[in-house]
Amino acid sequence: MELFDDFPSMGRKDLVDLKKGIDFAFRDFSRDNGEAIEGFFDPLMYFMVWFEKLLMAAPWPIMILIFAILAWLGARSIGIVIGTIVSFLAIGYFGMWEDTMATVAIISVATFLCIGLGIPLGILMSRSNRVQATVTPVLDIMQTIPSFVYLIPVVMLLGIGKVPGLIAVCIYALPPIVRLTNLGIRLVDKEVLEAAEAFGSNYRQKLFDVQIPLALPNIFAGVNQTIMMALAMVVIASMIGVKGLGVPVLRAVSNQYLALGLMNGLAIVALAVIFDRVSQEYGKRLQKHRQGGHGV
Amino acid sequence: MNKLVKGLAAAGVAAAMSQGAVAACGDVTIAEMNWASAEFMANVDKIILEEGYGCTVELVPGATLTTFASMDTKGVPDIAPELWTQSVDVPLKAAIASGSLHKMNPKPILGAGEGWVVPSYTLENHPEIKTVLDVIERPDLFPYNEDPTKGAFVGCPAGWGCQQINNNLFTAFDMEAKGWVLVDPGSAAGLDGAMAKAVQRGDDYFGYYWSPTAMMGKYNMQMLDFGVPFQGMDDWLACTTQAECADPQPTSWSVSEINTIATDSFMKNNDPKAAAYIKGREYPAAAMGAMLVYMADNQAGGEDAAIEFLVNHEDVWTQWVGVQAANLIKKSLN
Numbered sequence: 001m002e003l004f005d006d007f008p009s010m011g012r013k014d015l016v017d018l019k020k021g022i023d024f025a026f027r028d029f030s031r032d033n034g035e036a037i038e039g040f041f042d043p044l045m046y047f048m049v050w051f052e053k054l055l056m057a058a059p060w061p062i063m064i065l066i067f068a069i070l071a072w073l074g075a076r077s078i079g080i081v082i083g084t085i086v087s088f089l090a091i092g093y094f095g096m097w098e099d100t101m102a103t104v105a106i107i108s109v110a111t112f113l114c115i116g117l118g119i120p121l122g123i124l125m126s127r128s129n130r131v132q133a134t135v136t137p138v139l140d141i142m143q144t145i146p147s148f149v150y151l152i153p154v155v156m157l158l159g160i161g162k163v164p165g166l167i168a169v170c171i172y173a174l175p176p177i178v179r180l181t182n183l184g185i186r187l188v189d190k191e192v193l194e195a196a197e198a199f200g201s202n203y204r205q206k207l208f209d210v211q212i213p214l215a216l217p218n219i220f221a222g223v224n225q226t227i228m229m230a231l232a233m234v235v236i237a238s239m240i241g242v243k244g245l246g247v248p249v250l251r252a253v254s255n256q257y258l259a260l261g262l263m264n265g266l267a268i269v270a271l272a273v274i275f276d277r278v279s280q281e282y283g284k285r286l287q288k289h290r291q292g293g294h295g296v
Numbered sequence: 297m298n299k300l301v302k303g304l305a306a307a308g309v310a311a312a313m314s315q316g317a318v319a320a321c322g323d324v325t326i327a328e329m330n331w332a333s334a335e336f337m338a339n340v341d342k343i344i345l346e347e348g349y350g351c352t353v354e355l356v357p358g359a360t361l362t363t364f365a366s367m368d369t370k371g372v373p374d375i376a377p378e379l380w381t382q383s384v385d386v387p388l389k390a391a392i393a394s395g396s397l398h399k400m401n402p403k404p405i406l407g408a409g410e411g412w413v414v415p416s417y418t419l420e421n422h423p424e425i426k427t428v429l430d431v432i433e434r435p436d437l438f439p440y441n442e443d444p445t446k447g448a449f450v451g452c453p454a455g456w457g458c459q460q461i462n463n464n465l466f467t468a469f470d471m472e473a474k475g476w477v478l479v480d481p482g483s484a485a486g487l488d489g490a491m492a493k494a495v496q497r498g499d500d501y502f503g504y505y506w507s508p509t510a511m512m513g514k515y516n517m518q519m520l521d522f523g524v525p526f527q528g529m530d531d532w533l534a535c536t537t538q539a540e541c542a543d544p545q546p547t548s549w550s551v552s553e554i555n556t557i558a559t560d561s562f563m564k565n566n567d568p569k570a571a572a573y574i575k576g577r578e579y580p581a582a583a584m585g586a587m588l589v590y591m592a593d594n595q596a597g598g599e600d601a602a603i604e605f606l607v608n609h610e611d612v613w614t615q616w617v618g619v620q621a622a623n624l625i626k627k628s629l630n
Binding site for chain 1: 441442455456479489490492496497593594
């Protein structure tokens with residue numbers, strides 16, 4: 001039957017008109033609201049510009065010292081501190097210091113923003129099945145839609161630069177922390193919650209003293225995934241003009257420079273591993289009380 | 297009697313030849329390269345050669361380097377309508393010298409080229425700005441959003457030859473000292489997005505672009521005169537296009553060479569009228585720009601755009617073909 005040979009799609013002219021209609025509607029929206037939206041993000045942009053300049057201008061021994069101190073404070077492990085120092089020394093020696101500082105600047109802002117937005121959102125989701133049912137599809141979209149699909153409207157509204165890059169990173173990196181916070185809190189034993197209620201805890205005490213501490217393993221898994229995904233987006237962010245390690249990686253990909261791509265890629269990996277190990281060790285220390293006699 | 301026979305024979309041969317001339321345009325393969333203007337030109341050539349000159353045309357997909365290599369070594373396809381020849385300059389010269397390829401048309405598109413552009417309204421609002429040198433003196437008109445004290449010049453993304461050229465020209469014109477920042481857009485999408493956003497908001501914008509493109513047409517961008525002469529191909533190739541250029545000199549952009557190239561077998565075995573059409577067709581910049589904008593707005597492919605062009609731009613293409621061919625083509629469009 002003819003009907004089954006080609007799918008009876010919308011007429012070609014109607015399809016083109018529909019697409020043009022959407023494009024024009026967005027263009028009008030951008031023209032009317034673009035300045036206001038840009039203005040809203042300006043403080044964030046100036047903060048990121050200042051932070052990046054700070055990290056790039058600070059003398060490198062001081063920066064390495066700061067990273068070593070942060071690693072120690074987080075992990076309390078000599079091995080990780082030494083690994084951090086050696087990695088950054090290698091990065092600087094191979095000429096990638098400034099790009100790495102730019103990447104550290106934008107990724108740390110993105111990570112803190114995502115965690116700051118994600119954990120409360122996850123807590124909200126855990127309170128109500130309705131909220132979970134509404135938010136979950138949104139998270140699915142955020143994780144799977146190809147980045148350039150939402151980047152095109154973002155670039156049309158905000159131009160190229162740090163803020164669209166931050167938005168790109170956050171859209172991709174937010175879902176893990178939200179989902180895992182939600183999961184962690186929902187997985188807390190019902191009997192433990194009952195016991196807390198029996199002792200007369202109010203909602204805040206239950207949340208902060210019982211649920212979140214017991215959900216910490218899952219929450220830290222979420223933090224780890226968010227950091228990894230944020231660093232994975234570094235190259236995409238550089239495709240809309242964000243400075244950092246993504247720029248030489250793009251150059252390497254476009255011009256087939258193997259060594260350049262490998263070195264900068266490994267620098268990104270080194271950053272990811274350092275961020276991750278430090279945050280994981282911090283998370284483990286927070287949960288020390290849960291470990292049995294032999295560190296089980 | 298002999299003279300009569302000779303005369304009749306000559307007339308007979310002439311008749312046969314003219315019959316044969318129409319039928320002699322046999323099979324032709326044309327390269328349909330993978331960008332909008334090339335797709336469009338290939339389809340226009342196909343319709344004109346088929347309807348106007350009775351050829352049997354087949355379109356073959358292609359790209360600059362691959363199509364040239366195929367024509368050079370295998371003699372297929374017969375015609376490459378839009379070959380940007382700077383990148384194949386040396387082997388092309390060798391092929392032309394040996395006679396295997398012919399440069400049919402040195403200027404199929406007028407107004408093509410690369411350079412530094414500003415929106416038309418910038419020039420209208422600031423009539424004192426006429427050349428790139430004038431723009432460089434006014435970074436205050438093009439503030440960089442991340443550092444409003446400096447002017448933003450948007451360059452080329454990684455992987456494009458123009459990235460290195462822009463870097464060198466940025467140094468040559470001493471733009472950093474004059475208060476400019478060379479903004480790397482990151483990708484083609486970033487470059488297009490930055491330009492589109494600025495023009496839609498009515499902001500002044502200064503950056504690199506090339507023609508013929510839908511973006512130039514859609515946003516009515518103007519390519520600026522550099523205000524300095526071209527430094528010569530030797531210096532251009534040795535220094536300005538290279539990363540290791542120690543001391544780049546101010547210069548205008550090299551003239552982009554686009555040629556229609558045909559193989560020797562096409563020249564020998566096909567209708568000379570068809571060859572004459574290929575030699576003579578020249579797209580004015582405005583017409584090509586309009587068609588590219590049409591293709592972008594309507595998401596039209598090469599064939600649809602070619603038909604639209606033939607229907608609505610008769611004044612342009614009827615100048616390239618004889619009256620007889622023009623009538624045949626017009627009839628076939630109905």
